[in-house]
Amino acid sequence: MTKRFNRLRFSISVLFSLIFALLFALGWNCLPAFASAPAAEVGEGTIGSAPSYTHSEPGLTKLVLQLRWDHQFQFAGYYAAQWMGYYEEEGLNVDIRSAFTAQSPDILDAALEVEEGRADFGVGAANLMMAQDDSMDLILVASIFQRSAVEYVTLLEDRGNTVFDLSQLHIARRPGDLLDLELQALLASEGIAPYATRTTDITRDFTLEDLINKTFDVVPDFLGQIPYAAEKAGVPVKVIRPAEHGIDFYGDTLFTSGKLARSNPELVERFRRASIKGWFYALEHPLEISELIVTQLAAPDAAPERQAALLDFNLYQAGKVLELTHYPIVEVGNINPFRWIKMAEAMKSLGMIEEVPDLDAMIFDYDQVKMTQLENTRKNLAYAFLILTALITFFFVVYLKRRNTLLLKEIDDRQLAERQLVLSNARYETIFRSxxxxxxxxxxxxxxxxxxxxxxxxxxxxxxxxxxxxxxxxxxxxxxxxxxxxxxxxxxxxxxxxxxxxxxxxxxxxxxxxxxxxxxxxxxxxxxxxxxxxxxxxxxxxxxITKEVRDAQAVRRAEERFRKIIGQVAQEIGGSALTLMGSPVAGELSMNLEEINLELERLFTRELEENRRKDALIRYQGRMAAMGEMIGSIAHQWRQPLHTLRLVLMNLRDPGNDPDYVESCYLKANALIRRMSETIDDFRYFSNPRTEPRAFTVAESVRLVQGLVDEQLRVSGITLSTENLESLQPMVGFDNQFSHVLFNLISNAIDALKHNPPGKPRTIRVAGEQREMLLTVRIEDSGPGIPSTDADSVFEMYYTTKEAQGGTGLGLPMARSIIETAFGGRLTLVPAEAGCAFEIEVPVSGKVGE
The missing domain is CATH 3.30.450.20 (PAS domain)
Incomplete structure (x- = not known):
């Protein structure tokens, strides 16, 4: 790509030489020119008030970089670029400023500093979308942290496993806090109101003591400060990362003003290039940079014990920064426009911004800027020389089209290779192959x-x-x-x-x-x-189902033969029957009728057997339909553990992991695999046919079904509650058939509740009652209910109200058949205050009504 750009630049230079020669010959003295930057200011590079690691030479362009926090390893790449002389190599003299000043207790807003001209570059994150929405003209230059450093910490190891569970805890939140953006997006992604939990007016930073003193159940953290304190104090904590729940926000991002990017893109590119080199050096030499941060920035005059503590913290933070940059897997500074768009869309849905910005215009692309400048120059020259410009225009269009075609082909080939690589991975191989x-x-x-x-x-x-x-x-x-x-x-x-x-x-x-x-x-x-x-x-x-189809065809052939025999009988005993009375032919007819009667008996026996086989086929169809729904449930149950395992494996690939971290990743992955294995065990238990009845309880069956549909309940925001099940007497029968009935009824309730409008509760209640030797189980939901026109037909075979969703019409008829034939009970549709309710009545011994 660089060689093609150099050839393009050389061709343009030749064309410019021809144009200038012609202008000189014609006596024209003016040409449109590229906009240039103001005259460079001269000075020595500084980082706050600390001396620079290398001496700056006069004649360098002076720039100001505004940080979003105080000096620490979070900004190590910019310090390294200054100390290693990378800024100076690009002709830059950079003043790196902390967000804390002696003049004001407030933290400086990097976006505001850049917008109002007090800084040339800044470090921000999701707040840049809000600044852009407030009509600030900002340009994204390089995303250093590929994942947000925001996380949430709790001492409750068994809580916060789901977003709903997290929302029930006392979370430390402040109105307008940037650390709260991702929590709002996380809650909204699960249909929970972003401000459903209460906020606090505490203005200080949240600390480990807030958890130990139980001031809060969960506190926000940035870049591992609270986990570091907990590790030093020997207090085990649980860290909840929004990225593990699908909220994938970018972290620290280098940005500049739109004015500077448009007027002097070369300067922006030089600064970006030097900063990226600094980040490469900092990530490769964390100890050296950490020592310089402590001795020259954070605590140059502190006691050795204080410096040692700060060095240990910066080295800990270096590991966090390495993880967030995804180095060396992802190129340092890489910007993915699609991810920024998804961030902006999430923030718009939360009401944080009004419109999603134009990311193509907001992301700095040096090559594109240069091409735009060249195109503008070409247009200006076209007004001066019509004939010559026509030739130049043709040259440009052909060359650019060829270059863009090659570039697009390169992108398509790379994307195709990535897709093929991902598809070649052995995902889902165990369940898929078996x-x-x-x-x-x-x-x-x-x-x-x-x-x-x-x-x-x-x-x-x-x-x-x-x-x-x-x-x-x-x-x-x-x-x-x-x-x-x-x-x-x-x-x-x-x-x-x-x-x-x-x-x-x-x-x-x-x-x-x-x-x-x-x-x-x-x-x-x-x-x-x-x-x-x-x-x-x-x-x-x-x-x-080839055998089923053949059996059905056999049934139809038997019916045709039966009708043919009936027709023969009717023909033989038709209008001439009276004339046959008393004649010798009457005996022969009597013999024929006897033979026909025997044939009818044989056909009846055969048809009875065929009907039994058809009944078994219908049961098999119902079971396979339920197993198909359960496979979908397993897919839901496995999606989140697989995503978390992918993140764990990605983290293990990072160099420099210590043994404790590897062990913690192993334990976490082992727990996820155990959870996935338990899901398969539940499915095998459900699908295993029983040959002998056994004693079981209704509570056991409900827990089994709840484990199979748990992920569907969570995703759909449905609450399943039980009442009085543990007190019911055990009954004897085929427990997996009873679970099959419960699975059908609860799955139907889930499908119905998905149609509830926003704001209407989504609940399923399973209640039990025992009257002497009769057990009653009531399954009731808060859905839209069953129309009165369909109430009399719900138990008819193949009748369904869910044809668009692939309903088979077998679930309820099979459920009633199992309860009546296997348990001697009744399954009925009963009135409900809201939604729909079914009741199962099963005798502990004997049949209902006997």
Whole structure:
């Protein structure tokens, strides 16, 4: 890229020489020129009141860098650039100023200092979005901290595991505090009012003593100051980071004024380049820079004990800074416009800013600025020389188009390589490979990205053969458009998943010519987010139902034969029956009728067996539908642990990790894996068929189901409460079938509560009652309820009100069948004050009504 830019600059120089020669010949003395910076001021570089590490020479451009806090390792890169002479190499004399002054007790606002011209550069974070919204003209130059240094600390190890749990604690909050921005975004992301917790008017910094004295349950912290104090005091604390819950804000970012960036981009680029070099040096030499910070800035005249304590703190902070910069994985100073846009959108949703700023104009891009200046010069010259400018314009357009094409191709190739790298990772391999369902992952165009062994077995293709194929190549022509409307609704976000039966094609097998070329499958299609590919992908789970389809066809053939025999009987005993009475033919007809009667008995027996098989198929369909919903629940349960594991592994890759930190990361990862394993154990327990009844309690079944849907409840903001379940007498039966009934009823309640408008409570109550030898379990929700027109039909087979969401109409009929046949009880829809309520009545022994 640099070579292409040099060639462009050389070509421009040649063209300018021709233009100046022609201007001189014509006697023109004026040309439009680039805007230049004011005359440079001369002085010696300083950091606050401390002497510089290297001597500045006269003739350097004087600049002021305004920090957002006092001198510490948080700003080590700028000190290193000064002390190592990198600013001087770029012709700069930089005055690095602390945010604390002797003239005022207030902390200086770096954005305001730059906007009003008292500083040329500053260090900020999310507050830059608020300043820009207040009509300040600021430009982002380099994001040093790739993740915000804001975190929240508590002594309660068993609390704050979820955002809702965190909101129930007493959090130290101040109105207008910059440390509170990410907490507000975190609460709002889970549907909790940003100011749902109370605030305090304390103006001092929050400390470890606030936790020890129980003044607060949770206090905000910046760059590990409170964890450092806790470590020294031997007090174990728990650190809650918004990034681990999806609030991914940038941290310290170097910025300047829009006026300076537009008038003198070369100066801004020189400062940025020298600062980045300083940060590289500081991150590679933390001990040297920490010692200089203590001896020259923080406490040059302090006692040795005080200096030793400050050195230890700065070295601790150096480790935090290294983690936040993601060095060396991420290039120091890298700016991702998409992440800044997401930050601004989150702040707008909280009412912190009114509009999302134009990030393309707000982010400093030196190459783009130079190209803009060159384009403006070309336009000015075009007014002076029409013919010559036409040729120059053509040259510029062709050259720039070619250069942009090469650059875009380079970006596309890099993005494609990154997507392929991410997709090649062995994500979800254990559950993906071992599943009995045929699973495919495709892009929005239907191109297959990933398949499991079960799908290869169903289709007869290998994984390599399927890679790159389109999913429509494996679907029979008469089945491809069956779900066109549902597929469109899924892609446009109106539904989250749907189910459909389709006919799929098998690979021809020359060794087995009798093999059928197709199979029937029941498909559940949903969409998942692939963070590696930065795109939404389609995930299809297919169950082979070929045997079910064949059984259904056999039933239809039996019905046809039955109707044919009935027709023959009617024909033989028709209008001529009277003439046959008393004749020799009557005996023959009697024999025929006897044979027909025997055939009817055989058909009745066969039809009875077929109906039993159909009943079993319907039960199997209901169970597979429930298992499909549970697989979705497992995906919800695994998403957050997988994201946290990814962050833990990323942190382990950072150089310089001490053994204690590695051990803590190991323990954290082990706990996450244990949680994921428990989810799989619950699923296996639920899906394991029982051959013998056993004693169990309603409370046990409710806890099992609650563990399977816990993540859905959390994401949807639903509260599930239980009443009087522990006091119910144990009953004997098939416990997993009873859990199946509870899972269907609670899942239906969750689906209904998702339609509640904002502000309306979302609750599910499971209450138990025992009257002598009869157990009653009531499942009631606060949703929209069941319309009176549908109340009489909810238990009919295949009747559903959720066709758009892929409802099968099997859940409630199967639930009633299980309660009646397996437990001798009743499942009924009962009146409710608000929402919908179902009651299960089960006798401890005997059947209801006996």
């Amino acid at each position: 599943s009995v369902l045929g699973i495919t992952v495709t892009d929005s165009e239907g191109n297959i990205r990933h398949v499991n062994d079960a799908w290869c077995s169903m289709t007869g293709y290998t994984a390599d053969e399927l890679s790159g194929m389109n999913i429509n190549q494996l679907i029979a022509a008469d089945s491809r458009d069956l779900d066109a409307g549902l597929h469109r609704d899924l892609m446009e976000g109106r539904i989250s998943s749907y189910s459909m039966e389709k006919k799929y094609l098998r690979k021809p097998d020359p060794q087995n010519p009798d093999q059928e070329d197709h199979f029937h499958g029941r498909m559940v299609l949903t969409r998942i987010w692939d963070s590696g590919a930065d795109a939404m992908l389609n995930m299809s789970m297919v169950t082979d």
